Amino acid sequence: MHNSGVIVFGEDVGFGGVFRCTLGLQEKFGRHRVFNTPISEQGIVGFAIGAAAQGLTPVAEIQFADYIHPAFDQFVNEAAKYRYRSGNSFNCGGMTVRAPYGAVGHGGHYHSQSPEAFYTHVPGLRVVVPSGPREAKGLLLASIQHPDPVVFFEAKMMYRTAVEEVPTGDYTIPVGQARLAREGGDVTIVAWGQMVAVAEQAAAVVQEQGGVSCEVIDLRTLLPWDRATVEASVSKTGRLIVVHEAPITSGFGAEIVAAISKRCFLRLESPPVRVCGYDTPFPLIYEPLYVPSTPRVVDAIHEAVKF
Amino acid sequence: MDFPGGKAMDAVFYDSQRQGRFSFYMTSGGEEATAVGTAAALQPEDVIFSQYREHGVLLHRGFTLQEFAHQCFGNKHEPGKGRQMPIHYGSKALNFHTVSAPLATQLPHAVGAAYALKLQGVKACTAAYFGEGAASEGDFHAAANFASTLGAPVLFICRNNGYAISTPATEQYKGDGIAGRGASYGMASTRVDGGDARAVYAATAEARQIAVAGGCPVLIEAMSYRSGHHSTSDDSSRYRTADEMRRWRARDPVERMQKWMTHQGWWDEEQEKELRQSSRKQVVEALQIAQKEDKPPLSCMFTDVYADLPWHLKEQQAEVADFVRRHPEMLPAGMPNDL
Numbered sequence: 215m216h217n218s219g220v221i222v223f224g225e226d227v228g229f230g231g232v233f234r235c236t237l238g239l240q241e242k243f244g245r246h247r248v249f250n251t252p253i254s255e256q257g258i259v260g261f262a263i264g265a266a267a268q269g270l271t272p273v274a275e276i277q278f279a280d281y282i283h284p285a286f287d288q289f290v291n292e293a294a295k296y297r298y299r300s301g302n303s304f305n306c307g308g309m310t311v312r313a314p315y316g317a318v319g320h321g322g323h324y325h326s327q328s329p330e331a332f333y334t335h336v337p338g339l340r341v342v343v344p345s346g347p348r349e350a351k352g353l354l355l356a357s358i359q360h361p362d363p364v365v366f367f368e369a370k371m372m373y374r375t376a377v378e379e380v381p382t383g384d385y386t387i388p389v390g391q392a393r394l395a396r397e398g399g400d401v402t403i404v405a406w407g408q409m410v411a412v413a414e415q416a417a418a419v420v421q422e423q424g425g426v427s428c429e430v431i432d433l434r435t436l437l438p439w440d441r442a443t444v445e446a447s448v449s450k451t452g453r454l455i456v457v458h459e460a461p462i463t464s465g466f467g468a469e470i471v472a473a474i475s476k477r478c479f480l481r482l483e484s485p486p487v488r489v490c491g492y493d494t495p496f497p498l499i500y501e502p503l504y505v506p507s508t509p510r511v512v513d514a515i516h517e518a519v520k521f
Numbered sequence: 522m523d524f525p526g527g528k529a530m531d532a533v534f535y536d537s538q539r540q541g542r543f544s545f546y547m548t549s550g551g552e553e554a555t556a557v558g559t560a561a562a563l564q565p566e567d568v569i570f571s572q573y574r575e576h577g578v579l580l581h582r583g584f585t586l587q588e589f590a591h592q593c594f595g596n597k598h599e600p601g602k603g604r605q606m607p608i609h610y611g612s613k614a615l616n617f618h619t620v621s622a623p624l625a626t627q628l629p630h631a632v633g634a635a636y637a638l639k640l641q642g643v644k645a646c647t648a649a650y651f652g653e654g655a656a657s658e659g660d661f662h663a664a665a666n667f668a669s670t671l672g673a674p675v676l677f678i679c680r681n682n683g684y685a686i687s688t689p690a691t692e693q694y695k696g697d698g699i700a701g702r703g704a705s706y707g708m709a710s711t712r713v714d715g716g717d718a719r720a721v722y723a724a725t726a727e728a729r730q731i732a733v734a735g736g737c738p739v740l741i742e743a744m745s746y747r748s749g750h751h752s753t754s755d756d757s758s759r760y761r762t763a764d765e766m767r768r769w770r771a772r773d774p775v776e777r778m779q780k781w782m783t784h785q786g787w788w789d790e791e792q793e794k795e796l797r798q799s800s801r802k803q804v805v806e807a808l809q810i811a812q813k814e815d816k817p818p819l820s821c822m823f824t825d826v827y828a829d830l831p832w833h834l835k836e837q838q839a840e841v842a843d844f845v846r847r848h849p850e851m852l853p854a855g856m857p858n859d860l
């Protein structure tokens with residue numbers, strides 16, 4: 215399926231992007247469809263909104279999720295409300311904004327943040343966070359084709375670490391549907407992006423240590439999220455752990471825990487818990503302690519089982 | 522002194538980063554004269570808001586090679602307590618606000634601070650450094666308009682080095698660069714050869730005079746070239762030709778200064794060689810010392826988020842202390858556990 219209305223742009227996108235995500239696209243599709251913009255995140259997102267409203271399919275890149283904040287007004291007051299405020303006369307659903315997020319080991323305050331929860335607080339946006347290369351392709355194509363504006367956060371740690379066979383043909387993974395990354399019966403772990411791998415590692419460790427069986431759910435889409443899949447899992451296991459890199463307070467884990475506590479209240483065997491970043495700016499030298507690690511998740515699993 | 526010191530620092534720090542001794546570095550090659558020339562025309566009470574490629578300013582103000590090295594290693598002597606990436610320097614004593622990576626955010630700060638100086642009756646200005654790329658951000662326009670409208674003695678010092686990472690200035694703006702924007706905000710502005718330290722000095726001295734006497738902003742655009750890669754994460758051969766780089770390197774600002782001084786009979790090859798060698802030695806030593814020092818202690822993970830330590834951070838700190846007790850291998854190398 216080819217859509218000649220797709221345009222790809224952002225800071226340094228022309229030469230392939232600082233993470234090489236748009237490599238070769240300018241040569242293939244031309245400078246009028248794949249181009250550098252001046253450095254202005256509000257400009258990039260506002261431009262995407264207008265282009266989408268006029269019928270194009272913009273795929274914009276924000277160089278780092280840490281630098282998405284100047285565009286907040288364009289997301290919150292414009293992209294998210296374009297359809298609603300016009301009674302569906304206008305929409306900017308063609309747009310997708312990609313942004314690399316999360317820890318990389320040496321990023322400090324401004325190359326490590328996970329700002330997804332800000333965007334889950336904005337009715338009208340869809341928020342997608344893939345957990346690996348295969349997932350990224352299917353979810354990105356689905357996001358581009360989706361009739362609503364999508365904020366698409368890519369775990370930049372995986373640009374270097376992930377190795378996976380990715381099908382060359384067209385395929386999509388539906389926005390809004392979680393994935394069962396690992397089946398299990400004792401504890402449900404919900405994660406997205408880079409933290410799915412951490413949850414899977416922790417699940418493997420506790421399985422090996424003493425036969426605790428964890429179910430790992432890769433949420434994939436945070437807004438609107440697949441509550442039914444999480445609810446079904448927690449109804450089975452009775453235990454819930456949510457893992458995210460962003461600071462714990464008002465992180466998206468809070469939403470999941472609140473919703474599941476209500477719906478699974480009588481089936482819970484232990485209080486739902488969150489293993490998250492702490493409530494500090496992202497601290498360079500403290501990163502190994504700040505970002506949820508396998509041992510931290512393993513500890514949380516044991517506590518949940520022992521409760 | 523600042524020139525060879527800065528050059529040696531860039532060369533040795535760059536190599537050390539490449540060897541993996543610390544995680545990141547940015548050089549200022551090609552733009553040394555902009556940093557040092559402006560710094561020399563400012564007064565110590567003038568307050569600096571920099572982008573990230575202006576370590577020459579700090580060097581001129583007296584920040585020591587050892588202090589630079591401590592920061593790059595994020596050790597316990599570093600005022601930022603290892604929380605930020607390398608090159609995010611800051612010095613309260615030297616009136617140099619700590620570097621923050623988001624582009625152009627410092628520009629409105631410099632305007633507010635300049636307004637404060639004026640209200641406080643201090644005969645000084647602020648100096649805000651930024652790249653021609655950063656000048657595309659909304660904050661640049663807000664800052665310029667505020668400074669002009671509210672009458673703030675701030676020097677907007679644009680380093681136009683031709684590139685913003687891979688993006689050439691020709692794709693950053695149309696029209697006559699950054700200096701041309703000054704007039705539209707009702708602000709005096711000038712353009713200077715950023716590779717000519719004396720020209721930069723003269724322009725800055727006059728701009729400062731106008732700003733402080735008149736209580737108004739002045740814009741300086743210093744034209745130069747980013748001789749090195751954007752940072753240690755970049756490979757600029759992907760987007761510019763070797764020929765272009767060679768042509769610009771032939772106009773190296775430090776060599777130009779050296780030639781001029783030699784011409785005046787104030788300097789010679791021998792002195793230059795000696796100074797380069799001794800600077801290099803000092804830098805190498807500074808790095809060796811910095812690398813051996815401990816990291817800040819564990820407790821510094823949670824301090825300074827707020828003026829005090831609120832209950833929830835006390836709780837989280839206790840959680841981390843407990844975790845490290847159970848998993849001592851997770852404590853970063855060289856970090857004392859004081860919890």
Ligand SMILES: Cc1ncc(C[n+]2csc(CCOP(=O)(O)OP(=O)(O)O)c2C)c(N)n1
Binds near residue numbers: 253277281574655
């Ligand atoms: C708000 C924001 N957006 C994007 C970036 C990523 N980024 C870092 S440096 C840079 C280029 C800046 O170019 P310029 O201002 O010309 O400064 P130079 O590197 O040439 O000194 C970009 C896009 C950032 N740091 N902050």
Ligand SMILES: [Mg+2]
Binds near residue numbers: 680681
């Ligand atoms: Mg530049």
